[in-house]
Amino acid sequence: MQVIPVLDLLDGHVVRAVRGERNAYRPIQSRLTAASEPLAIARALLDASGARTLYIADLGAILRRGAHLATLAELRTALPAVELWLDAGFTDYASMRTLLAQLDAPAAHSNLAPLVPVFGTESLHDIEAVRAAQTAGLAPILSLDQRAGQPLAAAGLDRSPALWPSRVIAMTLDQVGSYAGPDLASVERIRAQAPARTIVIGAGGIRDRDDLAAAASSGASAWLVASALHDLQIDCTHRASA
Template identity: 80%
Template sequence: MQVIPVLDLLDGHVVRAVRGERDAYRPIESRLAATSEPLVIARALLDASGARTLYIADLGAILQRGAHATTLAALRAALPGVELWLDAGFTDYASMRALFKHIDTLAAPLTSLSPLVPVFGTESLCDHHALHAAQTAGLAPILSLDHRAGALLAAADLDRSPAWWPSRVIAMTLDQVGSYAGPDLATFERIRAQAPAHTTVIGAGGVRDRNDLAVAAGTGATAWLVASALHDQQIERARSA
């Protein structure tokens, strides 16, 4: 089971996400580092997990309070070889392309930059054709199927069939995030059963320890997004198995 650490950004800090209640998020207090500075925490999460992939939720952008473009450019420059998955509340391909271009401009003239992968979350996405456009542009996009209380969160009336899903999909249960309530395996298994054969489904939220990872792996999950259990050192040096 691959552990993919999560970096939640808000107002210039890494914050602790709890049940998707974003108004209550506060700068992270982590056993991994005595700071909420994004680069320090990013390196600590990668070291704690052994991962070469980092999921970034730009909550400032998702909440329409401004993207952390300068911070994202700095992370790209400082973490070469680490694949950065970015959810910044993209509504369509144009909004994604504009932010990526801005980050590229801020990172120039550096050439050794981390790969940046767009994550389109259904809570923000208004045009599902964005996934195809991003795929055509060679960006290998990821779709996050955002849920709360078992129901899909969708900013628009998206096509509910899986025909347009890309090769990687996240089963995101926001009310399990940071809850220490265990992973939402029912939602994960339902999405995995619907997914086309070429699609990998990645879990998110609720993992408390290695036992939860083992149970999730038993349902067919190969990767899970994790934050709190890493910050609290409930999982140490978890690696792909």
């Protein structure tokens, strides 16, 4: 099971996400580090998880308060070997391309790992955006968002497995930061719907290594984790990295 650490950005801070109640998010207090800067926290999460992938939720962009462009650019250049997955509330292909163009590295940094766009169904309005990103060779990820058991999918992508890319996230916002356990039922449902080679990634609720084992048994290939890393509830140092 691959653990993918999550960095949530809001109003210039790294925040602790709890149950998707974004107006109540507060700046992170982490047992991993006393530092508060996004880059320092990102490095601490990567060290704790052994990951070479970092999921970034730019909540400022998702909530239409403005993307954290300077922070994103700093993370991009300071972590050249880390694959960054970016959810910035993309509504369509054009909005995604506009933001990624602003984060394109200069030629001197052409060795940077990929910047991968994540299309969250709560924000996405154009059902063709994911296909356009695939055609452009961007290897997009689709986040199938839900809250209170209801899909958040204006474009209807949750009901269109044939349009899904090779990687999808089962994003149950109610479970994020909840310590309520992972939503295995949603992973199993999506796994059953998805084409055979689709990689399904879970999100939220992880409390300990037993939860990670259960998540792996549900058909998930990876899981997005933040709180359990910050609170030292899981130890990934002996885990074989994916």
